[in-house]
Structure formats: structure tokens, C-alpha cells
Amino acid sequence: MRESATTSSFHEIEQRVPFHRPWIGQEEEREVLDSLRSGWLTTGPKTRAFERAFAEYTHAKHAVAVNSCTAALHLSLLASGIGTDDEVITTPTTFAATANVIEHVGARPVFVDVVPDTLNIDPDRIEDAISPHTKAIIPVHFAGHPCDLDAIHAIARKQELVVIEDAAHAIESWYRDQKIGSISPCSCFSFYATKNLTTGEGGMITTDDDDVAERLRILSLHGISVDASQRYGPKGYKHWDILEAGYKYNMFDLQACLGIHQLARVETFRERRREMVERYDQAFSELPEVVPLQRRPDVTCGYHLYVVRFAVERLGVSRDQLIEAIQNHNIGIGVHFRPVHLHPYYRNKYGFAEGLCPVAEAAGERVISLPLFPTLEIDEQQHVIRTVRNVVQALRRT
Ligand SMILES: *Cc1c(COP(=O)(O)O)cnc(C)c1O
Numbered sequence: 001m002r003e004s005a006t007t008s009s010f011h012e013i014e015q016r017v018p019f020h021r022p023w024i025g026q027e028e029e030r031e032v033l034d035s036l037r038s039g040w041l042t043t044g045p046k047t048r049a050f051e052r053a054f055a056e057y058t059h060a061k062h063a064v065a066v067n068s069c070t071a072a073l074h075l076s077l078l079a080s081g082i083g084t085d086d087e088v089i090t091t092p093t094t095f096a097a098t099a100n101v102i103e104h105v106g107a108r109p110v111f112v113d114v115v116p117d118t119l120n121i122d123p124d125r126i127e128d129a130i131s132p133h134t135k136a137i138i139p140v141h142f143a144g145h146p147c148d149l150d151a152i153h154a155i156a157r158k159q160e161l162v163v164i165e166d167a168a169h170a171i172e173s174w175y176r177d178q179k180i181g182s183i184s185p186c187s188c189f190s191f192y193a194t195k196n197l198t199t200g201e202g203g204m205i206t207t208d209d210d211d212v213a214e215r216l217r218i219l220s221l222h223g224i225s226v227d228a229s230q231r232y233g234p235k236g237y238k239h240w241d242i243l244e245a246g247y248k249y250n251m252f253d254l255q256a257c258l259g260i261h262q263l264a265r266v267e268t269f270r271e272r273r274r275e276m277v278e279r280y281d282q283a284f285s286e287l288p289e290v291v292p293l294q295r296r297p298d299v300t301c302g303y304h305l306y307v308v309r310f311a312v313e314r315l316g317v318s319r320d321q322l323i324e325a326i327q328n329h330n331i332g333i334g335v336h337f338r339p340v341h342l343h344p345y346y347r348n349k350y351g352f353a354e355g356l357c358p359v360a361e362a363a364g365e366r367v368i369s370l371p372l373f374p375t376l377e378i379d380e381q382q383h384v385i386r387t388v389r390n391v392v393q394a395l396r397r398t
Contacts, residue, residue, distance in 0.1 A: 017380045019332030020194040020373050023269065024258065031257035042252045043221070050256035051204070053263055054189075058171075058181025060206035062213035065251035065259075066220050069168045069190030069203035070097040073138070075249065076186035076205055077105045079215045080162040082135050089129050090138040090166075091121045092339035092360045098138055098166050099340045108350075110134070111341045113357035117294035118142060119307070122359075123151035127159075136162040141170035141180065143293060143336070144196070144302025149175045149183055164188065169304035171196045172270040176298050181206040191255070194373075196269060196304055197262040199255035220249040272374040273303040276381055280306055280370065283385040289314050289392050305336055308388075309366040315395045319366055322391065326368070329387040334369035 035046055047065050055063035066072050082088060084106035090098050092111045102109040112129045115122045119142045126137065137156060139147040147165075156163045165180065167173070168190035173180040181187045191202035207213050218225065223246025226238060251259075262269075284290040289311040295301050310322055317325075319335075326333055339360045341352040354361055370384055 015332045016330035017332060017371050017376070017383055019334050019369075019371050021375050022193060022198050023265075023373070023375050024198075025261060025265070027261040027264075028258045031261060032254055035253045035257050040253060043250045044253045046253035046256040046260065047251050050251075050259040050263070053260060054204055055206065057179075057263060057266075058187070058206050059179040060181045060187070061208040062206065062210070063181075064205045064207075064213060064216040064220060065256065066203045066205065066249045067251055067255075068097075068201055068249075069166070069188050069192070070101060071220070071247070071249035072186075072188035072190075072203040072205045073097060073101040073164065073166060074104050075216050075219050075247070076164045076188055077101060077107070077136065078219055079212050080136060080164065080185065082107050082162070085133060086135040087131055087133040088136045088138060089121075089126060089134060089161075091140055091142075092341045092357050093119045093142055093337050093363060094140040094166065094340060095168070095337060096340065096343075097168075098140055099346065102138075107135070108133070109340075109346070111339075111352070111357055111360075113359045114142070114363070116359050116363075118145045118296070119293065119360070119363055120145060120147040121152070123148045123155065126152065126155050130155075130159055130161075134159065134161060136164055138164050138166050140166040140168075141173055141302070143307055144169040144173050144304035145293065145295060146170060146173050146175040146180055146299045146301075149178075153184075162186075168192075168195065170302045172266055172300070173302040174300035180302075182208070185209060185212065191259060191262075196273075196302060197259065197266050199251070199258040199262070202251050202255045202259060218243055219246045222246045222248060269374040270303060272376075273372055274301075276372055276376060277303050277306055279381060280308075280372075280385065283389070284308065287389060287392050289396075290388060303372065305334070306370045306372040307336055307367050308370065309363060310368065312366055315392065316398070317395060319368065323368060325391045326387055329383070331384055331387060332371060335367060336369050337367075338364045 051063040086107040087110050088102045089110045093114045099109045112125045121139050163184040165184045165187040167187045170180045187206045189204040191199040223244035225241045291309040
């Protein structure tokens with residue numbers, strides 16, 4: 001048995017197939033050691049190098065590194081001038097952060113339903129959700145499949161709204177012939193432990209706007225005019241000024257050490273996941289009760305998650321019972337996502353209830369994400385496929 005399967009270092013329960021396993025190479029280890037020995041630990045040369053490489057990879061003019069995608073989204077809203085009494089449109093099929101940052105700036109989240117094939121925001125429903133207070137749209141490229149950005153930008157232009165992409169799942173994605181990260185005023189990426197590229201924790205904002213980039217940099221480090229490498233760099237001490245009450249959101253060099261080398265292999269990671277997605281699709285095409293997400297022909301998908309919807313009525317069980325059945329075979333799973341508007345905070349604050357976004361709500365009771373990461377072995381994936389098939393076939397007979 002392989003070491004990772006026996007030591008199971010980051011799951012409390014020993015799992016035969018974990019939901020995720022990061023792939024950290026010797027290059028990352030050497031780079032971290034190099035920084036540790038250099039004596040420069042905080043934001044510095046490695047962070048700047050990672051930003052340059054990321055901007056180049058995403059075809060963006062600027063990339064601003066921060067300590068999470070949550071911070072990236074928060075700063076993008078602030079740099080776009082979104083605040084109190086404004087409304088921001090997004091979808092409920094997303095992680096907590098997408099909606100929470102709207103709250104952080106004192107604005108109001110307006111949830112628009114998703115389309116059934118990709119679980120991305122439904123552009124046909126956006127205009128009905130626009131009010132005189134609406135200032136921005138945050139589309140989420142769910143599972144790495146780009147949203148319908150042409151339609152979203154057409155609405156944004158007409159209604160003078162800012163588009164801030166939640167590209168947490170979409171580092172490698174393309175919308176038609178444009179790289180995600182190069183299209184909207186701000187695009188926000190995540191390097192959280194389970195994302196397509198990891199720095200443990202970390203995030204990035206890409207933008208083509210010089211002023212926005214400058215504002216993001218200032219906001220990401222206390223609102224002060226120069227960063228530490230300039231304050232204490234080779235040219236000696238420099239005075240600095242507080243320009244606004246900014247945040248402590250900077251990425252530091254030890255994170256960037258991972259990012260630089262993860263980015264260099266990100267296309268290899270994606271190619272491995274793509275092959276696994278095809279194997280899953282192939283296997284489940286014989287099971288009508290297991291419905292994978294669809295992919296549209298005009299995009300390049302980042303393949304962040306392998307999400308399937310189970311036909312729970314047909315199977316006569318709940319999704320949570322299916323989770324238990326799958327987990328009993330030592331397989332790690334995820335749920336992406338139970339809709340944000342039905343979580344207690346949003347229900348209580350805004351009175352949101354079932355019926356607001358029927359497609360997202362139906363998906364929220366049927367989705368399970370299966371293991372999808374570049375070091376998933378074929379026999380591990382076969383175990384997952386066999387388990388899902390056995391669970392479904394057993395239910396058919398009852
Ligand atoms: C992970 C995630 C985030 C938040 O990323 P962090 O880097 O953990 O802050 C935001 N949006 C989506 C859709 C995510 O999956």
C-alpha cells in the first residue's frame with residue numbers, strides 16, 4: 001500500500017481514497033528552504049515573482065497576491081467602490097466567501113438562480129434582479145466551467161455594473177479564446193489547500209487597470225504607501241504614509257514559494273484531472289440515476305470538481321444517505337454547494353426561503369463531489385466508480 005494511503009496525514013478518519021491530496025514537489029520544498037535561509041520571510045521577491053508569473057499565465061496586466069480568495073473578493077469590491085446600500089448580484093451555488101464579502105462592505109447580496117447544465121449563474125435571470133441600487137455582478141465559474149461571460153458583460157455594459165469574477169475554481173479556464181483572468185475588471189483566484197494550485201492559503205486578483213491594481217496593493221497592506229521590501233529593502237529605510245484604513249491581506253514569500261512551482265505544473269495537474277473526468281463520465285453514462293455536470297463546447301474547463309447529481313426520488317433515498325453509503329467504503333466526498341441563501345445567517349437577515357432559486361435548491365439536495373486531484377491513482381478511481389455503481393444498483397433492487 002502506498003504511504004499516503006496508510007498515514008492519511010490530513011484526514012482524521014483513515015480513508016482509502018481521500019477527497020483531496022495535495023501534490024507538493026521537491027521544487028516547492030527547495031524554494032521554501034531557500035526563503036527560510038535567506039532571512040526574508042514576509043512579502044518580498046518571491047511574492048513579486050509569483051505575481052509576475054501569474055499575470056503572464058492569465059494574460060492579465062497586473063496580478064496582486066493576497067492571503068486568500070476571500071480577501072481578493074473583498075478588496076475587489078472595495079476597489080470598485082461598492083459599499084453601503086449597494087446591491088451585488090451573485091448565485092447561491094457557491095462557497096460562503098462569495099456572499100460574505102458583500103456583507104463585509106455593507107452591501108446586500110442578491111441571489112440569482114443557476115442553469116441546470118453547469119450550475120453557473122443564469123444570465124437570463126440577471127436583468128430581473130437589477131434595481132437602482134445594483135452596482136456589481138460576481139459570477140462564479142462553478143467547478144471551473146466559465147460562466148456565460150458575453151451575456152453577463154452585455155448586461156453589465158448596459159446597466160453600468162462592475163463584473164468581479166469569482167474564479168476560485170477556474171485558474172486554467174478559458175472563455176472562448178480568452179483566458180480567465182484577462183476578461184473582467186477584477187478576477188479573483190484561490191490557492192486554498194484543495195484548489196487547483198495551492199499555497200496552503202492564498203489568493204490573487206488580476207486586473208488590466210493600473211489604478212485598480214495600485215488601489216488593491218495599498219488596501220492589501222494597511223493602506224500604506226509602500227510595502228516592506230521597499231521600507232526595509234536594499235535602499236534602506238523609507239518613510240511611509242497611511243493613505244486609508246486598509247487591511248492585512250498580503251501574501252508572504254513562503255506561500256509564493258509554493259505558488260511559483262505549482263503554477264509551473266498547473267497544466268499538468270489539469271490534464272490529469274481531465275483524464276479522470278472523462279473516465280468518470282464514461283463510467284456513469286451507464287447509470288441514469290447519476291447525472292454529471294455538462295460542459296459547453298465553446299469553453300475550456302478548469303476541472304476543479306467532479307460534481308454529480310443523484311436522482312434521489314428514483315433511488316428512494318436522500319443525498320445524505322448516499323453520502324453515508326459512499327463514505328462507508330472509505331471514500332472522501334464533498335458537497336458543492338448547499339445554497340448560500342438558505343443558510344441561517346442569510347435566512348434570518350433577509351428572510352430568504354425555499355423557492356427563491358429552485359434550480360440551485362434542487363441541486364443543493366442532490367449533489368455529491370467525488371475525489372478529483374492529480375495524484376488520484378487509477379485503482380483509487382476504480383474503487384470510487386465501483387462503489388457508486390454498487391450503491392446505485394443495490395438501491396434499484398430494493
Ligand atoms: C474556495 C472558494 C473561495 C474562497 O477561497 P479562499 O482562498 O479559501 O478564501 C471563494 N469562492 C469559491 C467559489 C470557492 O470555492
